[in-house]
Amino acid sequence: AQKCSICHSIDGKGQAKGPLDGVGSKLSVDEIREWIVNPAEMTKKTNATRKPVMRAYPKLPKEDLDALVAYMASLKK
Numbered sequence: 001a002q003k004c005s006i007c008h009s010i011d012g013k014g015q016a017k018g019p020l021d022g023v024g025s026k027l028s029v030d031e032i033r034e035w036i037v038n039p040a041e042m043t044k045k046t047n048a049t050r051k052p053v054m055r056a057y058p059k060l061p062k063e064d065l066d067a068l069v070a071y072m073a074s075l076k077k
Helices: 029-037 039-046 062-074
Strands: none
Touching: 029 039, 029 062
């Protein structure tokens, strides 16, 4: 619903330049949550260089955010 696949891919579906496969092995649950709600801060913190900078999603309903974070955390290599 948020059109994540425009910039990201999972299992070969979506934009290949932003793969999220294995993200659960690379980032903690808190880091995943922070990337979703405050990507500008995470970009600075991690010196990320990918353009365009990710859009923030601070107003996702808590249940949706929790489910998205749990799903992303389950993506392990």
